[in-house]
Amino acid sequence: MGRQSRYQLFETAAGIAAIGWNRNGITGLRLPAPSEYEAERAILRRLPGAxxxxxxxxxxxxxxxAIRYFAGERVDFADVPIDMGEQNPFFAQVYDRVRQLGWGDTTTYGAIAQMLGAGPEYARDVGQAMAKNPIPLIVPCHRVTAAGGKIGGFSAPGGSMSKARMLELEGVATGTVEPPPAQQGFDF
Incomplete structure:
Protein backbone atom coordinates (compact mmCIF):
# COMPACT_ATOMS: atom_id res chain seq x y z
CA MET A 1 0.00 0.00 0.00
CA GLY A 2 3.04 2.31 0.40
CA ARG A 3 3.15 3.17 -3.27
CA GLN A 4 -0.65 3.37 -3.68
CA SER A 5 -1.36 6.85 -4.98
CA ARG A 6 -4.16 9.12 -3.99
CA TYR A 7 -5.16 12.23 -5.88
CA GLN A 8 -7.06 15.47 -5.53
CA LEU A 9 -8.31 18.03 -8.03
CA PHE A 10 -7.92 21.73 -7.27
CA GLU A 11 -8.78 25.01 -8.92
CA THR A 12 -6.16 27.57 -9.92
CA ALA A 13 -6.34 30.88 -11.76
CA ALA A 14 -5.36 28.87 -14.85
CA GLY A 15 -7.96 26.09 -14.60
CA ILE A 16 -8.44 22.77 -12.81
CA ALA A 17 -5.25 20.93 -11.84
CA ALA A 18 -4.67 17.55 -10.23
CA ILE A 19 -2.06 16.22 -7.84
CA GLY A 20 -1.19 12.67 -6.86
CA TRP A 21 0.75 11.45 -3.85
CA ASN A 22 1.75 8.46 -1.79
CA ARG A 23 3.54 8.19 1.53
CA ASN A 24 6.89 8.88 -0.21
CA GLY A 25 5.90 12.18 -1.82
CA ILE A 26 4.21 13.71 -4.84
CA THR A 27 3.75 11.09 -7.59
CA GLY A 28 2.06 13.13 -10.28
CA LEU A 29 0.91 16.62 -11.14
CA ARG A 30 -1.28 17.63 -14.03
CA LEU A 31 -1.13 21.28 -14.89
CA PRO A 32 -4.39 23.18 -15.23
CA ALA A 33 -6.85 21.91 -17.79
CA PRO A 34 -10.07 23.58 -18.93
CA SER A 35 -12.30 21.08 -17.09
CA GLU A 36 -12.40 18.82 -14.06
CA TYR A 37 -12.99 15.84 -16.37
CA GLU A 38 -9.78 16.52 -18.34
CA ALA A 39 -7.69 17.04 -15.19
CA GLU A 40 -8.99 13.86 -13.58
CA ARG A 41 -8.54 11.83 -16.75
CA ALA A 42 -4.93 13.05 -17.08
CA ILE A 43 -3.95 12.25 -13.48
CA LEU A 44 -5.52 8.78 -13.71
CA ARG A 45 -3.57 8.08 -16.93
CA ARG A 46 -0.40 8.82 -14.98
CA LEU A 47 -1.57 7.05 -11.82
CA PRO A 48 -3.91 4.20 -12.77
CA GLY A 49 -5.73 2.86 -9.74
CA ALA A 50 -5.26 6.05 -7.72
CA ALA A 66 0.59 25.73 -6.87
CA ILE A 67 -2.52 27.92 -6.56
CA ARG A 68 -0.31 30.84 -5.52
CA TYR A 69 2.10 30.10 -8.40
CA PHE A 70 -0.66 30.35 -11.01
CA ALA A 71 -1.84 33.58 -9.36
CA GLY A 72 1.63 35.01 -10.09
CA GLU A 73 3.33 34.60 -6.71
CA ARG A 74 6.97 33.55 -6.62
CA VAL A 75 6.96 29.98 -5.25
CA ASP A 76 9.82 27.52 -4.75
CA PHE A 77 9.07 23.79 -5.07
CA ALA A 78 12.68 22.60 -4.65
CA ASP A 79 12.10 20.96 -1.26
CA VAL A 80 8.85 19.17 -2.12
CA PRO A 81 9.33 15.40 -1.63
CA ILE A 82 8.62 13.49 -4.84
CA ASP A 83 8.28 9.84 -5.83
CA MET A 84 8.74 9.45 -9.59
CA GLY A 85 8.84 5.67 -9.47
CA GLU A 86 11.14 3.76 -11.80
CA GLN A 87 12.84 6.05 -14.30
CA ASN A 88 15.36 5.67 -17.09
CA PRO A 89 18.68 6.49 -15.32
CA PHE A 90 19.48 9.34 -17.73
CA PHE A 91 15.98 10.79 -17.29
CA ALA A 92 16.41 10.62 -13.49
CA GLN A 93 19.64 12.66 -13.80
CA VAL A 94 17.83 15.17 -16.04
CA TYR A 95 14.99 15.56 -13.52
CA ASP A 96 17.44 16.04 -10.66
CA ARG A 97 19.29 18.75 -12.61
CA VAL A 98 16.14 20.52 -13.78
CA ARG A 99 14.84 20.61 -10.19
CA GLN A 100 17.76 22.90 -9.41
CA LEU A 101 16.45 25.61 -11.76
CA GLY A 102 14.95 28.43 -9.71
CA TRP A 103 12.21 30.92 -10.40
CA GLY A 104 12.83 32.60 -13.75
CA ASP A 105 15.99 30.58 -14.48
CA THR A 106 16.01 28.98 -17.90
CA THR A 107 18.39 26.78 -19.82
CA THR A 108 18.30 24.71 -22.99
CA TYR A 109 17.92 21.00 -23.68
CA GLY A 110 21.52 20.96 -24.97
CA ALA A 111 22.87 22.77 -21.92
CA ILE A 112 21.25 20.22 -19.60
CA ALA A 113 22.86 17.41 -21.62
CA GLN A 114 26.22 19.17 -21.35
CA MET A 115 25.81 19.70 -17.58
CA LEU A 116 25.33 15.95 -17.27
CA GLY A 117 28.52 15.22 -19.22
CA ALA A 118 26.70 14.12 -22.36
CA GLY A 119 27.27 15.45 -25.86
CA PRO A 120 24.92 17.74 -27.79
CA GLU A 121 23.37 14.69 -29.43
CA TYR A 122 21.68 14.02 -26.05
CA ALA A 123 19.62 17.23 -26.29
CA ARG A 124 16.80 15.18 -27.83
CA ASP A 125 16.96 12.73 -24.92
CA VAL A 126 16.63 15.67 -22.53
CA GLY A 127 13.61 16.80 -24.55
CA GLN A 128 12.10 13.32 -24.28
CA ALA A 129 12.63 13.37 -20.50
CA MET A 130 10.88 16.74 -20.32
CA ALA A 131 7.95 15.40 -22.38
CA LYS A 132 7.59 12.44 -19.99
CA ASN A 133 8.03 14.47 -16.80
CA PRO A 134 5.32 13.16 -14.45
CA ILE A 135 5.54 16.11 -12.06
CA PRO A 136 5.71 19.35 -14.09
CA LEU A 137 5.99 22.58 -12.09
CA ILE A 138 7.69 20.72 -9.22
CA VAL A 139 10.23 19.38 -11.74
CA PRO A 140 10.08 22.65 -13.71
CA CYS A 141 10.38 21.42 -17.28
CA HIS A 142 8.82 24.69 -18.49
CA ARG A 143 12.19 26.31 -17.69
CA VAL A 144 14.00 24.21 -20.31
CA THR A 145 13.82 25.71 -23.79
CA ALA A 146 15.09 24.93 -27.26
CA ALA A 147 18.26 26.39 -28.72
CA GLY A 148 18.25 29.79 -30.35
CA GLY A 149 15.69 31.34 -28.02
CA LYS A 150 12.87 29.09 -29.20
CA ILE A 151 10.32 28.04 -26.60
CA GLY A 152 10.36 24.34 -27.46
CA GLY A 153 7.60 21.84 -26.88
CA PHE A 154 5.41 21.32 -23.83
CA SER A 155 3.16 18.33 -23.21
CA ALA A 156 0.80 20.03 -20.74
CA PRO A 157 -2.64 21.37 -21.70
CA GLY A 158 -2.12 24.34 -24.00
CA GLY A 159 1.30 23.15 -25.21
CA SER A 160 3.96 25.76 -25.90
CA MET A 161 1.48 28.59 -25.25
CA SER A 162 1.11 27.39 -21.65
CA LYS A 163 4.87 27.05 -21.30
CA ALA A 164 5.28 30.65 -22.48
CA ARG A 165 2.64 31.88 -20.02
CA MET A 166 4.33 30.08 -17.12
CA LEU A 167 7.67 31.62 -18.08
CA GLU A 168 6.06 35.05 -18.37
CA LEU A 169 4.62 34.60 -14.85
CA GLU A 170 8.25 34.18 -13.76
CA GLY A 171 9.36 37.33 -15.60
CA VAL A 172 10.98 35.55 -18.54
CA ALA A 173 10.40 37.28 -21.88
CA THR A 174 9.37 34.66 -24.42
CA GLY A 175 8.39 36.66 -27.47
CA THR A 176 5.29 35.75 -29.39
CA VAL A 177 4.14 32.16 -29.31
CA GLU A 178 1.35 31.35 -31.70
CA PRO A 179 -0.86 28.47 -30.54
CA PRO A 180 -2.04 25.92 -33.08
CA PRO A 181 -5.67 26.65 -34.06
CA ALA A 182 -7.21 23.84 -31.96
CA GLN A 183 -4.99 24.28 -28.91
CA GLN A 184 -6.15 26.13 -25.82
CA GLY A 185 -3.70 27.66 -23.41
CA PHE A 186 -4.24 28.45 -19.76
CA ASP A 187 -6.91 31.08 -19.30
CA PHE A 188 -5.14 33.60 -17.08
Missing part, protein backbone atom coordinates in the same frame (compact mmCIF):
# COMPACT_ATOMS: atom_id res chain seq x y z
CA UNK A 51 -8.17 6.96 -5.49
CA UNK A 52 -9.52 10.41 -4.85
CA UNK A 53 -8.88 11.49 -1.26
CA UNK A 54 -8.51 14.50 0.99
CA UNK A 55 -4.83 15.48 0.99
CA UNK A 56 -2.76 15.44 4.16
CA UNK A 57 -1.35 18.76 5.38
CA UNK A 58 1.97 18.44 3.49
CA UNK A 59 0.16 17.82 0.18
CA UNK A 60 -2.35 20.59 0.93
CA UNK A 61 0.67 22.91 1.31
CA UNK A 62 1.89 21.93 -2.19
CA UNK A 63 -1.62 22.51 -3.59
CA UNK A 64 -1.74 25.94 -1.94
CA UNK A 65 1.71 26.75 -3.36
Missing amino acids: VRAEPPAEVRAVIDA
Whole structure:
Protein backbone atom coordinates (compact mmCIF):
# COMPACT_ATOMS: atom_id res chain seq x y z
CA MET A 1 0.00 0.00 0.00
CA GLY A 2 3.04 2.31 0.40
CA ARG A 3 3.15 3.17 -3.27
CA GLN A 4 -0.65 3.37 -3.68
CA SER A 5 -1.36 6.85 -4.98
CA ARG A 6 -4.16 9.12 -3.99
CA TYR A 7 -5.16 12.23 -5.88
CA GLN A 8 -7.06 15.47 -5.53
CA LEU A 9 -8.31 18.03 -8.03
CA PHE A 10 -7.92 21.73 -7.27
CA GLU A 11 -8.78 25.01 -8.92
CA THR A 12 -6.16 27.57 -9.92
CA ALA A 13 -6.34 30.88 -11.76
CA ALA A 14 -5.36 28.87 -14.85
CA GLY A 15 -7.96 26.09 -14.60
CA ILE A 16 -8.44 22.77 -12.81
CA ALA A 17 -5.25 20.93 -11.84
CA ALA A 18 -4.67 17.55 -10.23
CA ILE A 19 -2.06 16.22 -7.84
CA GLY A 20 -1.19 12.67 -6.86
CA TRP A 21 0.75 11.45 -3.85
CA ASN A 22 1.75 8.46 -1.79
CA ARG A 23 3.54 8.19 1.53
CA ASN A 24 6.89 8.88 -0.21
CA GLY A 25 5.90 12.18 -1.82
CA ILE A 26 4.21 13.71 -4.84
CA THR A 27 3.75 11.09 -7.59
CA GLY A 28 2.06 13.13 -10.28
CA LEU A 29 0.91 16.62 -11.14
CA ARG A 30 -1.28 17.63 -14.03
CA LEU A 31 -1.13 21.28 -14.89
CA PRO A 32 -4.39 23.18 -15.23
CA ALA A 33 -6.85 21.91 -17.79
CA PRO A 34 -10.07 23.58 -18.93
CA SER A 35 -12.30 21.08 -17.09
CA GLU A 36 -12.40 18.82 -14.06
CA TYR A 37 -12.99 15.84 -16.37
CA GLU A 38 -9.78 16.52 -18.34
CA ALA A 39 -7.69 17.04 -15.19
CA GLU A 40 -8.99 13.86 -13.58
CA ARG A 41 -8.54 11.83 -16.75
CA ALA A 42 -4.93 13.05 -17.08
CA ILE A 43 -3.95 12.25 -13.48
CA LEU A 44 -5.52 8.78 -13.71
CA ARG A 45 -3.57 8.08 -16.93
CA ARG A 46 -0.40 8.82 -14.98
CA LEU A 47 -1.57 7.05 -11.82
CA PRO A 48 -3.91 4.20 -12.77
CA GLY A 49 -5.73 2.86 -9.74
CA ALA A 50 -5.26 6.05 -7.72
CA VAL A 51 -8.17 6.96 -5.49
CA ARG A 52 -9.52 10.41 -4.85
CA ALA A 53 -8.88 11.49 -1.26
CA GLU A 54 -8.51 14.50 0.99
CA PRO A 55 -4.83 15.48 0.99
CA PRO A 56 -2.76 15.44 4.16
CA ALA A 57 -1.35 18.76 5.38
CA GLU A 58 1.97 18.44 3.49
CA VAL A 59 0.16 17.82 0.18
CA ARG A 60 -2.35 20.59 0.93
CA ALA A 61 0.67 22.91 1.31
CA VAL A 62 1.89 21.93 -2.19
CA ILE A 63 -1.62 22.51 -3.59
CA ASP A 64 -1.74 25.94 -1.94
CA ALA A 65 1.71 26.75 -3.36
CA ALA A 66 0.59 25.73 -6.87
CA ILE A 67 -2.52 27.92 -6.56
CA ARG A 68 -0.31 30.84 -5.52
CA TYR A 69 2.10 30.10 -8.40
CA PHE A 70 -0.66 30.35 -11.01
CA ALA A 71 -1.84 33.58 -9.36
CA GLY A 72 1.63 35.01 -10.09
CA GLU A 73 3.33 34.60 -6.71
CA ARG A 74 6.97 33.55 -6.62
CA VAL A 75 6.96 29.98 -5.25
CA ASP A 76 9.82 27.52 -4.75
CA PHE A 77 9.07 23.79 -5.07
CA ALA A 78 12.68 22.60 -4.65
CA ASP A 79 12.10 20.96 -1.26
CA VAL A 80 8.85 19.17 -2.12
CA PRO A 81 9.33 15.40 -1.63
CA ILE A 82 8.62 13.49 -4.84
CA ASP A 83 8.28 9.84 -5.83
CA MET A 84 8.74 9.45 -9.59
CA GLY A 85 8.84 5.67 -9.47
CA GLU A 86 11.14 3.76 -11.80
CA GLN A 87 12.84 6.05 -14.30
CA ASN A 88 15.36 5.67 -17.09
CA PRO A 89 18.68 6.49 -15.32
CA PHE A 90 19.48 9.34 -17.73
CA PHE A 91 15.98 10.79 -17.29
CA ALA A 92 16.41 10.62 -13.49
CA GLN A 93 19.64 12.66 -13.80
CA VAL A 94 17.83 15.17 -16.04
CA TYR A 95 14.99 15.56 -13.52
CA ASP A 96 17.44 16.04 -10.66
CA ARG A 97 19.29 18.75 -12.61
CA VAL A 98 16.14 20.52 -13.78
CA ARG A 99 14.84 20.61 -10.19
CA GLN A 100 17.76 22.90 -9.41
CA LEU A 101 16.45 25.61 -11.76
CA GLY A 102 14.95 28.43 -9.71
CA TRP A 103 12.21 30.92 -10.40
CA GLY A 104 12.83 32.60 -13.75
CA ASP A 105 15.99 30.58 -14.48
CA THR A 106 16.01 28.98 -17.90
CA THR A 107 18.39 26.78 -19.82
CA THR A 108 18.30 24.71 -22.99
CA TYR A 109 17.92 21.00 -23.68
CA GLY A 110 21.52 20.96 -24.97
CA ALA A 111 22.87 22.77 -21.92
CA ILE A 112 21.25 20.22 -19.60
CA ALA A 113 22.86 17.41 -21.62
CA GLN A 114 26.22 19.17 -21.35
CA MET A 115 25.81 19.70 -17.58
CA LEU A 116 25.33 15.95 -17.27
CA GLY A 117 28.52 15.22 -19.22
CA ALA A 118 26.70 14.12 -22.36
CA GLY A 119 27.27 15.45 -25.86
CA PRO A 120 24.92 17.74 -27.79
CA GLU A 121 23.37 14.69 -29.43
CA TYR A 122 21.68 14.02 -26.05
CA ALA A 123 19.62 17.23 -26.29
CA ARG A 124 16.80 15.18 -27.83
CA ASP A 125 16.96 12.73 -24.92
CA VAL A 126 16.63 15.67 -22.53
CA GLY A 127 13.61 16.80 -24.55
CA GLN A 128 12.10 13.32 -24.28
CA ALA A 129 12.63 13.37 -20.50
CA MET A 130 10.88 16.74 -20.32
CA ALA A 131 7.95 15.40 -22.38
CA LYS A 132 7.59 12.44 -19.99
CA ASN A 133 8.03 14.47 -16.80
CA PRO A 134 5.32 13.16 -14.45
CA ILE A 135 5.54 16.11 -12.06
CA PRO A 136 5.71 19.35 -14.09
CA LEU A 137 5.99 22.58 -12.09
CA ILE A 138 7.69 20.72 -9.22
CA VAL A 139 10.23 19.38 -11.74
CA PRO A 140 10.08 22.65 -13.71
CA CYS A 141 10.38 21.42 -17.28
CA HIS A 142 8.82 24.69 -18.49
CA ARG A 143 12.19 26.31 -17.69
CA VAL A 144 14.00 24.21 -20.31
CA THR A 145 13.82 25.71 -23.79
CA ALA A 146 15.09 24.93 -27.26
CA ALA A 147 18.26 26.39 -28.72
CA GLY A 148 18.25 29.79 -30.35
CA GLY A 149 15.69 31.34 -28.02
CA LYS A 150 12.87 29.09 -29.20
CA ILE A 151 10.32 28.04 -26.60
CA GLY A 152 10.36 24.34 -27.46
CA GLY A 153 7.60 21.84 -26.88
CA PHE A 154 5.41 21.32 -23.83
CA SER A 155 3.16 18.33 -23.21
CA ALA A 156 0.80 20.03 -20.74
CA PRO A 157 -2.64 21.37 -21.70
CA GLY A 158 -2.12 24.34 -24.00
CA GLY A 159 1.30 23.15 -25.21
CA SER A 160 3.96 25.76 -25.90
CA MET A 161 1.48 28.59 -25.25
CA SER A 162 1.11 27.39 -21.65
CA LYS A 163 4.87 27.05 -21.30
CA ALA A 164 5.28 30.65 -22.48
CA ARG A 165 2.64 31.88 -20.02
CA MET A 166 4.33 30.08 -17.12
CA LEU A 167 7.67 31.62 -18.08
CA GLU A 168 6.06 35.05 -18.37
CA LEU A 169 4.62 34.60 -14.85
CA GLU A 170 8.25 34.18 -13.76
CA GLY A 171 9.36 37.33 -15.60
CA VAL A 172 10.98 35.55 -18.54
CA ALA A 173 10.40 37.28 -21.88
CA THR A 174 9.37 34.66 -24.42
CA GLY A 175 8.39 36.66 -27.47
CA THR A 176 5.29 35.75 -29.39
CA VAL A 177 4.14 32.16 -29.31
CA GLU A 178 1.35 31.35 -31.70
CA PRO A 179 -0.86 28.47 -30.54
CA PRO A 180 -2.04 25.92 -33.08
CA PRO A 181 -5.67 26.65 -34.06
CA ALA A 182 -7.21 23.84 -31.96
CA GLN A 183 -4.99 24.28 -28.91
CA GLN A 184 -6.15 26.13 -25.82
CA GLY A 185 -3.70 27.66 -23.41
CA PHE A 186 -4.24 28.45 -19.76
CA ASP A 187 -6.91 31.08 -19.30
CA PHE A 188 -5.14 33.60 -17.08
